[in-house]
Amino acid sequence: xxxxxxxxxxxxxxxxxxxxxxxxxxxxxxxxxxxxxxxxxxxxxxxxxxxxxxxxxxxxxxxxxxxxxxxxxxxxxxxxxxxxxxxxxxxxxxxxxxxxxxxxxxxxxxxxxxxxxxxxxxxxxxxxxxxxxxxxxxxxxxxxxxxxxxxxxxxxxxxxxxxxxxxxxxxxxxxxxxxxxxxxxxxxxxxxxxxxxxxxxxxxxxxxxxxxxxxxxxxxxxxxxxxxxxxxxxxxxxxxxxxxxxxxxxxxxxxxxxxxxxxxxxxxxxxxxxxxxxxxxxxxxxxxxxxxxxxxxxxxxxxxxxxxx
Amino acid sequence: xxxxxxxxxxxxxxxxxxxxxxxxxxxxxxxxxxxxxxxxxxxxxxxxxxxxxxxxxxxxxxxxxxxxxxxxxxxxxxxxxxxxxxxxxxxxxxxx
Numbered sequence: 537x538x539x540x541x542x543x544x545x546x547x548x549x550x551x552x553x554x555x556x557x558x559x560x561x562x563x564x565x566x567x568x569x570x571x572x573x574x575x576x577x578x579x580x581x582x583x584x585x586x587x588x589x590x591x592x593x594x595x596x597x598x599x600x601x602x603x604x605x606x607x608x609x610x611x612x613x614x615x616x617x618x619x620x621x622x623x624x625x626x627x628x629x630x631x632x633x634x635x636x637x638x639x640x641x642x643x644x645x646x647x648x649x650x651x652x653x654x655x656x657x658x659x660x661x662x663x664x665x666x667x668x669x670x671x672x673x674x675x676x677x678x679x680x681x682x683x684x685x686x687x688x689x690x691x692x693x694x695x696x697x698x699x700x701x702x703x704x705x706x707x708x709x710x711x712x713x714x715x716x717x718x719x720x721x722x723x724x725x726x727x728x729x730x731x732x733x734x735x736x737x738x739x740x741x742x743x744x745x746x747x748x749x750x751x752x753x754x755x756x757x758x759x760x761x762x763x764x765x766x767x768x769x770x771x772x773x774x775x776x777x778x779x780x781x782x783x784x785x786x787x788x789x790x791x792x793x794x795x796x797x798x799x800x801x802x803x804x805x806x807x808x809x810x811x812x813x814x815x816x817x818x819x820x821x822x823x824x825x826x827x828x829x830x831x832x833x834x835x836x837x838x839x840x841x842x843x844x845x
Numbered sequence: 846x847x848x849x850x851x852x853x854x855x856x857x858x859x860x861x862x863x864x865x866x867x868x869x870x871x872x873x874x875x876x877x878x879x880x881x882x883x884x885x886x887x888x889x890x891x892x893x894x895x896x897x898x899x900x901x902x903x904x905x906x907x908x909x910x911x912x913x914x915x916x917x918x919x920x921x922x923x924x925x926x927x928x929x930x931x932x933x934x935x936x937x938x939x940x941x
Contacts, residue, residue, distance in 0.1 A: 722928040733918070767860065 542582070549575045562617060566604045573597025586749035587672040594757035599704040599833050606837060667815035669747030676751065677818045681807040685797065688790045688825060690831045699777065708778025709841035717770035726819065727769025734762035738830075742822050746815060752789070752822045756829025763834035774838050776845045782831065789828030791802070794822050860894030860900045863887045877934040885927040890922050 552572035559565035571598040580589035611617050656671075663674040676684045702709075717723045738755040745751035766772050775782050796817055800808035809817050846854070870883020894914045900909035 724926050726925045729921065730918075 537703030545575065545582070547580055549579060556805060562608055562611065563605075566574070566601065566608055569604065570597050573601065587670070587751065587754075590749060590754045594754050599757055599760065599837070602742070602770045602837055606839065610839075622644040625762070659835075665811075665814070666809065666818065667746075668818065670745060670749065670751075672749070673745050673751050673818075677821065681797065683792075685790065685793050688828065691829065691836075692786065695832050695836055698836060699840055706841045708776060709845040710774050710776055710843045711756075711835065711838035711841050712767065713772050714773055715768055715770045723769045724771065727765055727771050727833065730765055731762045734758055734765075738762070738826065742819075742826050746819065747823065752825035752829060755826045757833060759826065760833035762818065762835070763830060764837060767834075767838070774835075777841050778845055779833070785827055785831045786835070787828065789821075789825035792824040796821055848900065853901050856894045856898035856901070860891045860898065863891035863894065867891060870880045872893045878931055881931055888923055892916055892919055 549572060552568050552575055556565050556568035556572055559568060573592060577589045577593035577597065580586075580592055583837075608617075624671055648689055659671050659675055659679065662679070663671050666674050666678045667672045668678070717727075738758040741750040741755035741758060742752060743750075745755070796809070797807040800810075803810065864887065866885050867887025870887060871880050874880045874883055884927055896912045900912050903909070
């Protein structure tokens, strides 16, 4: 019975992936990409990787889907969708070969891993020293904190790349088109109703991330969604991008993380945490990261400034 | 099968029925507005029955409360999305 469900899910995931890649029109491909992300989140959930499932649903399907739809709208506005001619066959085959080769290499790497549970035991043995009950967060913010720091910096760099597309005369201005809605309409009511619940969920996700699935990336995505909802419902426009508080918010997470890492270096171990205070330091880093991730994701979706400050 | 299991199975079947009906409506109804009608009504009922079945299956007050919250949020989101799509469709038809 459970095998039937697993097989059906695998078939659906593969089907959605194929439709996303072979789709003749861009919008349909994006829709199937989002469907693929949601199904993949379900698969992670079944495998017991709740943290990954949350991240895949929130970032893989949610944020990336919104980014892609934004890009599609931009393409449509610029008239880039009119010549949606299919690419030549050899180009498609080359893409298939490239993706297949990469997939094969990854499969090979996974198969060649030393047997058993890999590093699972090492993590479980040492996770108590970080006072964290959630092994995933012990890896993300403890044992492989270096990777996580670089990941957050990648987000910041992506935002800088988006901002670099700004036209000179609107530099530091307001991104997005500016949304006007009827003050008593559904969108405005929804924009007032949901943010308090979203804020609560975000704070809870960071807090619970120490001992259960959750954490800065998931919570940051929820906060970013609240941000986008408020902007879409016309209750509050996007901020000016040259605002100092906004820029401090964007770098707060990486800066606090880096600061903690350097303090650890001064005490003897780069990215190390002081004995007995690991959990409090990690929570401070996580909350700072949540703010920064939320602001960065929301501003990535808003795009470069389009209106003068 | 105990009485509880029978009830849960019946609720799940009801939920799946509403999803099924909603999907058929989405595929078969002639215009955007009637498709929305099929989709939101059936999805809300379908999710509602499945939420009740899941709550009974777990038999825990907190889990039931969280499931109920999920259902209420989904109701709000589906209702709002339906309103927005309907309004956009009206605009596209030049009726507003």
